[in-house]
Each structure stands twice: as structure tokens, then as C-alpha cells.
Amino acid sequence: MSANIPVNAKIPVRPGVLSGIRVLDFTWKTVGPWAPRLLTHYGAEVIHVERAGGYDDHRVNATPSTVSDNPQPIRLPGTKKVYSDPQFNTVREEPAVAQSPGEKKLYAAPYFNTLHNGKLAISLNTKDPEGRKIVDQLIGKCDALVENFSAEVLPSWGLTWERIHELNPRLVYMSASGFGHTGEWKGYRSFGPTAQAQSGMSLASGLPGKPPAGWGFSYLDVMGGWMGGLALIQGLLKAKQTGKGCYIDYSVTEGAMSMLGTYMLDYQVNGRRTRRPDFPPGNRSIFPAVAPHNTYRCAGKDRNGQDWWVFIACETQAQFESLCGLIGQPNLVSDPRFATNEARVANQDELDAIIGRWTRARRRYDIMRKCQTAGIIAAVVQSAEDRVEYDPQLQHREMHPIINNPEVGGDFPYEGYPVKLSRTPAFVHGRAPTLAEHNQYVYGELLGMSATEIAGLRERGII
């Protein structure tokens, strides 16, 4: 779709069904980067822009980095002080730029590799008018622009939707933000947990009578990022149908609210609120009310001393009868407390205690296997270790491809892309790009700048 690609341009991405789609990616943190990343699996060319002289936060800090008790702020040449990503309580252990010859550079933290693999990386100073002119040029060469800055940032570069549309009428522009780019909260800031709290998603998780359990990670940065990825490909499809770009104002909080519709309708029709004493119901099921439906403690503990658990549910009478046989208590089937689902729901504390006594001294995967063999819903509460090192299903489905990245220590398993298409298969690229790795390709080949021009930009700190 992109016009004016020089004939001899060496597009450094693997061809796929989205070859020719080029995305200008101004995303950072977590919710933004996912959307363009999902397109890389089909050969889209995604240009991730980082500020000249600096770098994407996730390159160095963010998720997995060692935790230290004595964090030190570091200084980088030409940038202000930066800290580790506080949300994860992590700390930069070394400067991003090698301070002395031989010192290890860390330009690709593991999570950066997850969020940005398959992308190209360039540096650009968007604070400078000359840099902003280059943004305009890039907009002319791209099919989509994605950012998750605060609402005021792009307009402060002169890039309103009207201006963007004028620069490239075919371009799809998506802003991902906590609360959207209109309305009285448009200036409000948000991380995944903020959106989880505000939407009602956090309150819908936990034990009754206890504080909300929420989500033990930024569900709305992950699922929120995927919904953004869905909107982005939908926007590109629409542009392909009509030849016209569009603006997608994606509010992560609204996206989450659109996953809570049943509760909204229950309130509108029945006046029932999710803020009520018996909600959320832990791991039990209210709609439909079925029992057993819970987590049960098993033998053993994880590396942190947390008990191991298995989830078991019987949604049919046959499943319950099988379970009674399995736990050696066939008499429960005719016990009036448990004979029907209705009775089981009414007496589920007792029922859970009986099942819990059976699981307590048993191994979690044995329980799962035995239950599943008998046709009963059962699932180990798997940790990341369990999934990466043991889960035979994920191994079979090749969900943890190995990516080599010398900057983070070589070969490591990553999270793959889970859609298997028969005719135009998706693929996982190698490592995420190093800092400004594709300046030459983008500025030289794509924008047709000469070596002298590029050197000039570099000297002036534009790139």
C-alpha cells in the first residue's frame, strides 16, 4: 500500500500477508507497543521511534530487571535524569550507554524484546522543528500511526488529526490512552491498573468481604494492548476498503467497560450492583450458579512458599458423579446436600471442604490428569515456570519460540503469537531492534536522504 518505496530499498522485515503496510510507532510503556507488534507477525514494517539521545523506557528497566535495595539514579549523556520503572519497583543496574570500552550495553531489556520484536527502530528528536518536519515526511510514507502519549503531546507537535489527515489522507491514526482524547477527563493519566480500577474490572475480582484482588498484573496493558491491535487491523482493513484513513480514539478504560456489559445490563434491568456483599464470589460461579467450582489446595508449595492449587468444576451431573467416584465418596451422589446442582450450590462450603480434603495431600498435575480422564473440568494454577518448563500443550503448540538476542544474553524463550492461519501463516521475528538500528534504512532509503544529510542530522542532535 505504501507508495514511493525506492525500488532498491532493502526492507529489513520478513515478507508476509501485511507486507507493504508500514506503521509509524510512537508507543512506549506496555499498552501501546502491543498493537503494532501484532502486525509484525504478518510482515508489516513497524518503525518504532525513540527520542534522539534517549531510548524507550522498556529497553533498560521495566519488567524483569533485578531488584535492588539501593537504587541509584543514573545520568545519560544529553538526557535528564531517569529512573527505573517504579511500577515494577525495578532499578537500572547499569547505564544504557557504555561508559567505558568493553562495558556491557543494555539496549534491549527482556520485556522490550517481547513488546518490540519484529520492529525497526529509529531515533528522532521530535522537540526540534527539523525533527518534526521528518515526522511529517514519515507520516506521508506510512499507512498507520500509533501512539500512547498523553492527549496533548501530538497536538503540541502540530499534529492534530486534521493535520495528519491532510499530510496523508490514507493514514490510520490510533491514539491509545487511559480515558480517550475527548471529554472532561481527556487530560487524566492512566496506567493499566488505573484503567482496571476505574472501569470496574478490579472490583470484579476477589473474595467476598475482602478487598478487591484486582489483577496481579496490568491486564489492561496486555489485553488492552491486544484490543488496540485489533482496532488497528480493523482500521487498516477499513482504509483498504475505502482508500481513506481514519482516526481511532482508543480509551483503554472504555475498552474494559465493553467487557463488563453483562454487569451493566444486570444493573440497568435488575438494579443489581457489582458493589455488593456477595460479589465478587472468589473463584465460584454465580451465573450460572454451579458447584463445585473453585480452587483447591494441593500438596506442595512454590518457590516463594505459596501453596499449590488446582481448579476443579463440575458443570453437569455426570461430571459430579464422576468426581464423587474419583474421590472415593460415591455416597455423596445421593446425599441430599449434594444430590442436585441446586443443593450443591446451597451447600458449597461443605462440598468445597470435602474436595479440599481430597486434593490437600495429592499432587496437582495428578489431580488434573485424573479429573480430566474422568471428564471433569480441572486445571492446575500454573505459574510461568510451569508453563514455560512443563506445560506439554504449550510445547506442542510452540508457544514459546526461542529468540536470540546477544544483548540480553543469547537464546531465551519468548511469548509467541497465538493465531494459526492455514494459508498465510503468522511468524515470529528474531530479536527486537537495537537502539536506532534502522536509521540508515529509514532516513537513507525510505526518505532518500544522502549520507551528508544524515550526518548533519546526527550532528545537530536530530537523530
Added chain:
Amino acid sequence: MSGVYEGLTVVELADRRNQWAGKLLSDGGARVIQIEPIGGSPGRWCGPFVDDKVDPDRCLDYWWYNTGKQSVVLDVERKPAQDLLKKLLSKADIFLESTPPGTLAKLDLDYAAVADNKALIYASLTDFGQDGPWRDYQMNDASHLALGGQMSSTGYSDPAVTPIGGQGHQSWHMGCAFVLHGITVALFDRMTSGEGQYIDVAIHDVCAIGTEAAVPQWTYYGSTMHRQTGMHANAKRQPPLQLPTADGKYMIAVMQNFGPRVWENLIKWMDEKGVTGELHDPKYQNEAFRMSEYRTGNVVRDAIARLIAANNGEECFHRAQSYGISWGLVHAAEENYDIPHYQQRNYWRSIEHPEIGRTIPYPRGPVACDAIGIEPRRRAPHLGEHTRQVLTQDLGMSDNEIAVLAGSGVIR
């Protein structure tokens, strides 16, 4: 309004797993024909129901996940119904199904059997996908959050308390997001190639990549996450970030940088509430020092907890946000109806419900974008509401033929 899926015909085999994907297709303008068993989709029977009275036409969960769809009731276990479904598929653009692997092959409705329609995009969203050692295991929504890793990171700081999975079909939502991503890519390709294809998505695969830091934390550092009440699991235990307000709600005091201006406002606010304490010490004027203390110590955190405890939730949220602090208040889903911001953004869509004689404001689709145009357009269908219409208009059947099928219980 014309949505991104306008003009497409989707055949959806009723199932609770895939119905959100079908809804987004329908909300995006596609004509979605949901094929239901004689007794109705399982989605009609789960509740909650209008006035809590069990009625397959009054299930609110079904209403939400099936806006704008058409309901055609066929007993696909039986040959005449299989033939009808096959005919529908010969003209459809998309087939969305979630049956256990192998089921449709037995009914001669697997991809190979209907691939004569070269343009058909045949999408299977199942628990484990079409292959693998766990392929035939029995699952539901919550069990996927267990197996996929969401529960392992979610729950309470007390290590003896159970892990928790969030309510509201979240594993199915995740699966639907990806199956629709695949379908949309396939549509993009089909515009050029003219050809459809087969799509295989496993909910387990999707959930397994949806736990943010947990996997890289394990693969790089060999660390296991501690569950922490209302906040991110972490390799190391941290002080709480979900803090009670004066009016018994909770703020999520997400950690972030406090630059000079934000800090000045924060201290002024703390002074006002008389909770500043040690933070008056000039050493906290040094950004590096205070951020370091905030990350690893208790002085800043304790003051924040006191500040939040001294404010009502709403007041606290707005004031923090006015200073550029990204804290969020734990709201209930239904409380969003009263918030002017979402009204200003035209978030609610009125859907008429003759069943209760009034309209209900539904949430819009995930994004605001007229061109994509994904938003509820019409109420969900009643059971079998469109059986006759589809058999007559799409398949050209006569009233007599339909009566014979109905009489033998093949359709409803």
C-alpha cells in the same frame, strides 16, 4: 452507519467461547447468523435473567454478547440440518465455531468439507486448539485463568489464601480478541487474493502469553511471583498500593515519578490534611532521594496512605489527576453510568428491548471510531427468531419444506 464488517455474512455456531467475537463482527456491521441447538445456545441459560426468572429470551448475558445477531435453530446432529448448514456455509464469508476438535469432521462440516467455498474464512476458537496432548481436556472460563497463569499472579498477599481469577469471561474475551485479529487479517488478505483460509486459535495459548512480567521474570531471572493484594505480583514483596479511602473505597496508588511540580502539589495537599510528617525534611526536596525512598522505603508510602485515608475516593481521584498523578479509584462497573466524561464521549448506545418495554443503555464497542463503527445496533435475537426468514430467503425453502423439518424436530 457503516462498520468495518459491513456486507459480510458470518455463520456462528452458538457457544459461550466465541460469542464476543461474533458480537464484534455483528456490531461492526456484519450479518451474523447464529446457529443454535434446539434447546438454545448455552449462552441463553447462564443468567443473570430479567427479574431472575429463567427464560432463554431474557438472559442478560446473552443479550450483551449477541447484539444484532440472527438466531437460526438447527439440530446439527441430524443430517438434514447438516445439509442446511453446509448450504449456508457455501455462501458465507466467515464461519466461527468452538466445538471440541473432531466434532465437525464427524458431521462432515470440517474445513475440508466446506472449502469448496474458496472465499470462506473458517475460524475455530477452542480450548486447546486442534492438536496437542491436552486437546480433549474439559475447560471453562475460570479454568483457563488457572492454567494460563492469570490466577497464579492474582490474589492476596497472604500466601495461604487462594489465587483468584477475575470474573466476567475474561479468558474467552482474550481468545476472541485473537480469533478476530486473525479473521481481520484474513479478510485483509482476501481482498487481494480472493481466498479464505482456516484459522486455529486456542484459548490456552492466548492466556499463556497474557501475564505480562511473569514469563520474562522466570526465563531471565528464575524468579517466581508473589501474589499481592490488589496490585502487581512481583518477584519481591512490596508494600500495598491498593489503599483505603475515608469513605471505604480503594485507591490504586500506582507508582510513578514525582517531579518537582507534582511533588510540590502533593506536599501542599498533605499539609492541608495534616499528614505530611517526615516529608517536611528538606532531603525530600531532592528528587533522586525521594524517589529512591519511595521505591524501597516506607516514609513516602506511609504518607501517601495517610493522605488517601484522609480523602473520600472521588475527591482523591480528581485531585491526584489534576496534579498529573495517575491514581485510579476502584469503581463498580455500573457506577460508570453516572460519570459525565463517558456521556460526553457518547459512550452509551440505546438498544430497544420490547421484552421489558424500554431501551437500555449499552456500552459502545472497545474504541471510538466512526469508520470502524463497532457498536451495538440491535438487541439480541429471540430463540429461533430468524429460522424461517433464513431458510426462506437464504436457502429458498418453501413453507411446506420448512413445516416438514419443524415437524420432525430438525429446526425450530
